[in-house]
Amino acid sequence: MLNRFQLTRLRTFRRNPPAPDRVRPQGVSTRAICVASGKGGTGKSILASNLAVQRARRGERVLLVDFDAGLANAHLLLGMAPEYDLGHVVEGRVTARAALADGPHGLKLLSGGVGRQTLVDPTRRELDRLFRALRSLEDDFDLMIIDHGAGLGYSTVAHLAATSTLLLVTNHEVTALSDGYALFKRAVTVNPAIRIGLVVNRAPDARLAQAAWERFRGASQRFLGREPEFVGWVPADPAVSQSVQQREPVTLSFPNSPSAKAIQGVTEWGPIDHARTTSAFYERARRALR
Ligand SMILES: Nc1ncnc2c1ncn2[C@@H]1O[C@H](COP(=O)(O)OP(=O)(O)OP(=O)(O)O)[C@@H](O)[C@H]1O
Ligand SMILES: [Mg+2]
Secondary structure, eight states, X not given: OOOHHHHHHHHHHHHSOOOOXXXXXXXXXXXXXXXXXXXXXXXXXXXXXXXXXXXXXXXXXXXXEEESTBBXXXXXXXXXXXXXXXXXXXXXXXXXXXXXXXXXXXXXXXXXXXXOHHHHSXXXXXXXXXXXXXXXXXXXXXXXXXXXXXSOOHHHHHHHHHOSEEEEEEXXXXXXXXXXXXXXXXXXXXXXXXXXXXXXXXXXSHHHHHHHHHHHHHHHHHHHSOXXXXXXXXXXXXXXXXXXXXXXXXXXXXXXXXXXXXXXHHHTOGGGGGOOOSSOHHXXXXXXXX
Protein backbone atom coordinates (compact mmCIF):
# COMPACT_ATOMS: atom_id res chain seq x y z
CA MET A 1 0.00 0.00 0.00
CA LEU A 2 1.24 3.51 -0.74
CA ASN A 3 1.95 5.54 2.34
CA ARG A 4 0.74 9.06 3.04
CA PHE A 5 3.90 10.68 1.68
CA GLN A 6 3.80 8.71 -1.54
CA LEU A 7 0.11 9.40 -2.15
CA THR A 8 0.61 13.15 -1.82
CA ARG A 9 3.44 13.04 -4.31
CA LEU A 10 1.55 10.85 -6.73
CA ARG A 11 -1.37 13.30 -6.76
CA THR A 12 0.96 16.22 -7.38
CA PHE A 13 2.63 14.34 -10.19
CA ARG A 14 -0.62 13.41 -11.92
CA ARG A 15 -1.68 17.02 -11.95
CA ASN A 16 1.66 18.25 -13.32
CA PRO A 17 3.40 15.49 -15.28
CA PRO A 18 6.93 16.70 -16.05
CA ALA A 19 7.77 17.20 -19.70
CA PRO A 20 11.02 15.90 -21.14
CA ASP A 21 13.67 18.59 -21.46
CA ARG A 22 13.79 18.55 -25.24
CA VAL A 23 14.08 22.32 -25.51
CA ARG A 24 16.44 22.85 -22.64
CA PRO A 25 17.84 26.39 -22.79
CA GLN A 26 21.57 26.72 -23.32
CA GLY A 27 23.60 26.74 -20.14
CA VAL A 28 21.03 24.68 -18.22
CA SER A 29 22.52 21.44 -17.01
CA THR A 30 21.18 17.94 -17.48
CA ARG A 31 19.49 16.67 -14.36
CA ALA A 32 21.57 14.21 -12.34
CA ILE A 33 20.66 12.13 -9.34
CA CYS A 34 22.95 9.88 -7.31
CA VAL A 35 21.70 6.72 -5.62
CA ALA A 36 23.90 5.73 -2.69
CA SER A 37 23.91 3.96 0.66
CA GLY A 38 26.22 3.44 3.60
CA LYS A 39 25.75 -0.30 3.93
CA GLY A 40 25.83 -2.68 0.97
CA GLY A 41 22.82 -4.54 -0.37
CA THR A 42 20.18 -2.02 0.73
CA GLY A 43 18.52 -1.94 -2.71
CA LYS A 44 20.27 0.89 -4.57
CA SER A 45 20.49 -0.96 -7.87
CA ILE A 46 16.90 -2.15 -7.66
CA LEU A 47 15.74 1.44 -7.13
CA ALA A 48 18.12 2.96 -9.70
CA SER A 49 17.14 0.50 -12.43
CA ASN A 50 13.41 0.96 -11.79
CA LEU A 51 13.83 4.72 -11.67
CA ALA A 52 15.68 4.65 -14.99
CA VAL A 53 13.13 2.48 -16.73
CA GLN A 54 10.10 4.38 -15.41
CA ARG A 55 11.52 7.77 -16.32
CA ALA A 56 12.45 6.48 -19.79
CA ARG A 57 8.94 5.12 -20.17
CA ARG A 58 7.61 8.63 -19.71
CA GLY A 59 9.70 9.84 -22.61
CA GLU A 60 12.70 11.25 -20.75
CA ARG A 61 16.09 10.57 -22.27
CA VAL A 62 17.71 8.61 -19.46
CA LEU A 63 21.31 7.56 -18.90
CA LEU A 64 21.94 5.09 -16.10
CA VAL A 65 25.58 5.00 -15.06
CA ASP A 66 26.47 1.93 -13.03
CA PHE A 67 29.28 3.34 -10.92
CA ASP A 68 29.49 0.29 -8.72
CA ALA A 69 32.70 -0.09 -10.63
CA GLY A 70 34.10 -3.57 -10.68
CA LEU A 71 30.99 -5.16 -9.12
CA ALA A 72 28.33 -3.86 -11.45
CA ASN A 73 24.96 -5.54 -11.75
CA ALA A 74 22.50 -2.99 -13.17
CA HIS A 75 22.77 -4.74 -16.56
CA LEU A 76 21.60 -8.00 -14.98
CA LEU A 77 18.62 -6.30 -13.36
CA LEU A 78 17.69 -4.85 -16.76
CA GLY A 79 18.22 -8.07 -18.73
CA MET A 80 21.10 -6.59 -20.72
CA ALA A 81 24.50 -7.89 -21.78
CA PRO A 82 26.53 -4.80 -22.70
CA GLU A 83 29.61 -5.33 -24.80
CA TYR A 84 31.57 -2.50 -23.18
CA ASP A 85 31.71 -0.86 -19.80
CA LEU A 86 33.38 1.90 -17.81
CA GLY A 87 36.53 -0.22 -17.65
CA HIS A 88 36.91 -0.11 -21.43
CA VAL A 89 36.34 3.64 -21.32
CA VAL A 90 38.93 4.28 -18.63
CA GLU A 91 41.43 2.12 -20.50
CA GLY A 92 40.78 4.22 -23.59
CA ARG A 93 39.62 1.21 -25.62
CA VAL A 94 36.28 2.77 -26.56
CA THR A 95 34.65 6.16 -26.22
CA ALA A 96 31.94 6.61 -23.62
CA ARG A 97 29.42 6.92 -26.42
CA ALA A 98 30.47 3.62 -27.95
CA ALA A 99 30.12 1.95 -24.55
CA LEU A 100 26.43 2.89 -24.20
CA ALA A 101 24.00 0.00 -24.35
CA ASP A 102 20.30 0.19 -25.24
CA GLY A 103 17.93 -0.83 -22.48
CA PRO A 104 14.17 -1.09 -21.99
CA HIS A 105 12.07 1.87 -23.14
CA GLY A 106 15.06 3.48 -24.81
CA LEU A 107 17.12 4.07 -21.69
CA LYS A 108 20.89 3.94 -22.12
CA LEU A 109 23.15 2.11 -19.73
CA LEU A 110 26.82 2.65 -19.14
CA SER A 111 27.72 -0.53 -17.32
CA GLY A 112 30.27 -0.68 -14.53
CA GLY A 113 32.05 -3.86 -15.51
CA VAL A 114 32.52 -6.96 -13.41
CA GLY A 115 35.83 -7.88 -11.83
CA ARG A 116 37.84 -5.14 -13.52
CA GLN A 117 40.82 -4.23 -11.42
CA THR A 118 41.20 -0.77 -13.00
CA LEU A 119 37.83 0.18 -11.59
CA VAL A 120 38.06 -1.34 -8.15
CA ASP A 121 40.48 1.31 -6.93
CA PRO A 122 40.85 3.95 -9.63
CA THR A 123 43.48 6.66 -9.35
CA ARG A 124 42.48 10.30 -9.39
CA ARG A 125 43.78 10.58 -12.92
CA GLU A 126 41.67 7.60 -14.06
CA LEU A 127 38.57 9.03 -12.45
CA ASP A 128 39.23 12.39 -14.05
CA ARG A 129 39.47 10.68 -17.45
CA LEU A 130 36.22 8.85 -16.78
CA PHE A 131 34.39 11.99 -15.61
CA ARG A 132 35.61 13.84 -18.69
CA ALA A 133 34.31 11.03 -20.90
CA LEU A 134 30.95 11.09 -19.11
CA ARG A 135 30.76 14.86 -19.51
CA SER A 136 30.86 14.34 -23.27
CA LEU A 137 27.55 12.41 -23.06
CA GLU A 138 25.71 14.61 -20.66
CA ASP A 139 24.02 17.03 -23.06
CA ASP A 140 22.28 14.21 -24.93
CA PHE A 141 20.18 13.28 -21.90
CA ASP A 142 17.42 14.74 -19.76
CA LEU A 143 18.29 12.71 -16.69
CA MET A 144 21.40 10.90 -15.50
CA ILE A 145 21.02 8.38 -12.71
CA ILE A 146 24.21 7.26 -11.03
CA ASP A 147 24.06 3.97 -9.15
CA HIS A 148 26.93 3.83 -6.66
CA GLY A 149 28.68 1.08 -4.78
CA ALA A 150 28.07 1.05 -1.03
CA GLY A 151 29.97 3.36 1.27
CA LEU A 152 32.20 6.37 0.97
CA GLY A 153 34.64 5.49 -1.79
CA TYR A 154 36.60 8.26 -3.48
CA SER A 155 34.42 8.32 -6.60
CA THR A 156 31.19 8.34 -4.58
CA VAL A 157 32.35 11.30 -2.49
CA ALA A 158 33.30 13.24 -5.66
CA HIS A 159 29.78 12.60 -6.99
CA LEU A 160 28.24 13.66 -3.67
CA ALA A 161 30.18 16.91 -3.79
CA ALA A 162 28.88 17.61 -7.30
CA THR A 163 25.25 16.52 -7.21
CA SER A 164 22.23 18.64 -6.38
CA THR A 165 20.20 15.59 -5.41
CA LEU A 166 20.85 12.30 -3.65
CA LEU A 167 18.61 9.33 -3.07
CA LEU A 168 19.91 7.68 0.09
CA VAL A 169 18.79 4.08 0.44
CA THR A 170 18.69 2.32 3.78
CA ASN A 171 17.00 -0.65 5.41
CA HIS A 172 15.28 -0.46 8.78
CA GLU A 173 18.05 -2.26 10.72
CA VAL A 174 20.23 -0.21 13.00
CA THR A 175 23.42 -1.13 11.09
CA ALA A 176 22.03 0.17 7.80
CA LEU A 177 20.68 3.28 9.52
CA SER A 178 23.99 3.99 11.18
CA ASP A 179 25.98 3.58 7.93
CA GLY A 180 23.34 5.64 6.12
CA TYR A 181 23.73 8.39 8.70
CA ALA A 182 27.51 8.38 8.10
CA LEU A 183 26.90 8.88 4.38
CA PHE A 184 24.34 11.60 5.07
CA LYS A 185 26.84 13.40 7.29
CA ARG A 186 29.60 13.17 4.71
CA ALA A 187 27.31 14.36 1.92
CA VAL A 188 26.15 17.49 3.78
CA THR A 189 29.73 18.20 4.83
CA VAL A 190 31.16 18.12 1.29
CA ASN A 191 28.04 19.69 -0.23
CA PRO A 192 25.91 21.79 2.16
CA ALA A 193 23.41 22.69 -0.61
CA ILE A 194 22.65 19.04 -1.47
CA ARG A 195 19.05 17.83 -1.36
CA ILE A 196 18.77 14.35 0.13
CA GLY A 197 15.80 12.00 0.05
CA LEU A 198 15.73 8.91 2.23
CA VAL A 199 14.16 5.62 1.17
CA VAL A 200 13.65 2.83 3.68
CA ASN A 201 13.73 -0.27 1.50
CA ARG A 202 12.84 -3.86 2.28
CA ALA A 203 10.94 -2.97 5.44
CA PRO A 204 8.84 -5.74 7.05
CA ASP A 205 5.95 -3.34 7.73
CA ALA A 206 4.90 0.31 7.92
CA ARG A 207 5.52 0.54 11.64
CA LEU A 208 9.15 -0.54 11.37
CA ALA A 209 9.69 1.71 8.35
CA GLN A 210 8.27 4.66 10.26
CA ALA A 211 10.39 3.85 13.32
CA ALA A 212 13.50 3.70 11.10
CA TRP A 213 12.69 7.08 9.61
CA GLU A 214 12.09 8.64 13.06
CA ARG A 215 15.38 7.26 14.26
CA PHE A 216 17.27 8.59 11.28
CA ARG A 217 15.59 11.94 11.48
CA GLY A 218 16.16 12.24 15.22
CA ALA A 219 19.88 11.49 14.96
CA SER A 220 20.46 13.82 12.00
CA GLN A 221 18.60 16.70 13.65
CA ARG A 222 20.35 16.21 16.95
CA PHE A 223 23.88 15.98 15.61
CA LEU A 224 23.75 17.92 12.34
CA GLY A 225 20.80 20.25 12.76
CA ARG A 226 19.24 19.08 9.50
CA GLU A 227 17.44 16.05 8.15
CA PRO A 228 16.80 14.39 4.79
CA GLU A 229 13.36 14.36 3.19
CA PHE A 230 11.39 11.16 3.60
CA VAL A 231 10.73 9.87 0.09
CA GLY A 232 8.95 6.72 1.18
CA TRP A 233 9.39 3.11 2.19
CA VAL A 234 9.32 -0.07 0.15
CA PRO A 235 8.10 -3.32 1.68
CA ALA A 236 10.13 -6.50 1.70
CA ASP A 237 8.43 -8.36 -1.12
CA PRO A 238 9.15 -11.68 -2.87
CA ALA A 239 8.17 -9.97 -6.15
CA VAL A 240 11.54 -8.17 -6.04
CA SER A 241 13.61 -11.34 -6.06
CA GLN A 242 11.31 -12.87 -8.68
CA SER A 243 11.90 -9.83 -10.86
CA VAL A 244 15.66 -10.20 -10.34
CA GLN A 245 15.39 -13.83 -11.46
CA GLN A 246 13.46 -12.70 -14.53
CA ARG A 247 15.93 -9.88 -15.16
CA GLU A 248 13.21 -7.34 -15.51
CA PRO A 249 12.61 -4.40 -13.14
CA VAL A 250 9.76 -5.16 -10.74
CA THR A 251 7.75 -2.09 -11.85
CA LEU A 252 7.56 -3.72 -15.29
CA SER A 253 7.29 -7.39 -14.38
CA PHE A 254 4.95 -7.14 -11.35
CA PRO A 255 3.52 -3.62 -11.52
CA ASN A 256 0.72 -4.39 -9.08
CA SER A 257 2.93 -5.88 -6.39
CA PRO A 258 3.30 -3.86 -3.16
CA SER A 259 7.01 -3.22 -3.81
CA ALA A 260 6.42 -2.04 -7.39
CA LYS A 261 3.74 0.41 -6.26
CA ALA A 262 5.98 1.81 -3.56
CA ILE A 263 8.98 2.01 -5.92
CA GLN A 264 6.78 3.78 -8.44
CA GLY A 265 6.14 6.39 -5.74
CA VAL A 266 9.91 6.81 -5.27
CA THR A 267 10.42 7.32 -9.03
CA GLU A 268 8.00 10.25 -8.81
CA TRP A 269 9.85 12.10 -6.06
CA GLY A 270 9.46 15.77 -7.03
CA PRO A 271 13.10 16.89 -6.64
CA ILE A 272 14.13 14.52 -9.47
CA ASP A 273 12.44 17.00 -11.80
CA HIS A 274 14.63 19.82 -10.53
CA ALA A 275 17.95 18.02 -10.05
CA ARG A 276 20.03 20.54 -11.95
CA THR A 277 23.35 22.05 -11.13
CA THR A 278 24.70 25.49 -12.04
CA SER A 279 27.28 23.96 -14.38
CA ALA A 280 27.57 20.57 -16.08
CA PHE A 281 27.40 17.77 -13.54
CA TYR A 282 30.61 16.00 -14.53
CA GLU A 283 32.50 19.29 -14.70
CA ARG A 284 31.58 19.80 -11.08
CA ALA A 285 32.56 16.23 -10.27
CA ARG A 286 35.96 16.78 -11.93
CA ARG A 287 36.49 19.90 -9.84
CA ALA A 288 35.64 17.88 -6.73
CA LEU A 289 38.56 15.54 -7.53
CA ARG A 290 41.09 18.33 -7.21
N1 LIG B 1 12.07 -4.47 -1.35
C1 LIG B 1 12.72 -5.63 -1.46
N2 LIG B 1 12.11 -6.79 -1.13
C2 LIG B 1 12.75 -7.97 -1.22
N3 LIG B 1 14.01 -8.10 -1.64
C3 LIG B 1 14.69 -6.99 -1.98
C4 LIG B 1 14.08 -5.70 -1.90
N4 LIG B 1 14.99 -4.79 -2.31
C5 LIG B 1 16.11 -5.47 -2.61
N5 LIG B 1 15.93 -6.79 -2.42
C6 LIG B 1 16.92 -7.87 -2.63
O1 LIG B 1 18.18 -7.40 -2.25
C7 LIG B 1 19.12 -7.66 -3.26
C8 LIG B 1 20.13 -6.54 -3.30
O2 LIG B 1 19.54 -5.40 -3.89
P1 LIG B 1 20.43 -4.40 -4.72
O3 LIG B 1 21.36 -5.12 -5.63
O4 LIG B 1 19.55 -3.37 -5.30
O5 LIG B 1 21.28 -3.74 -3.52
P2 LIG B 1 22.46 -2.70 -3.65
O6 LIG B 1 22.26 -1.71 -2.56
O7 LIG B 1 22.55 -2.18 -5.03
O8 LIG B 1 23.70 -3.62 -3.31
P3 LIG B 1 25.26 -3.25 -3.50
O9 LIG B 1 25.64 -2.47 -2.28
O10 LIG B 1 25.93 -4.58 -3.56
O11 LIG B 1 25.38 -2.44 -4.77
C9 LIG B 1 18.33 -7.79 -4.54
O12 LIG B 1 18.92 -8.70 -5.43
C10 LIG B 1 16.99 -8.29 -4.09
O13 LIG B 1 16.93 -9.68 -4.16
MG1 LIG C 1 24.15 -2.13 -6.39
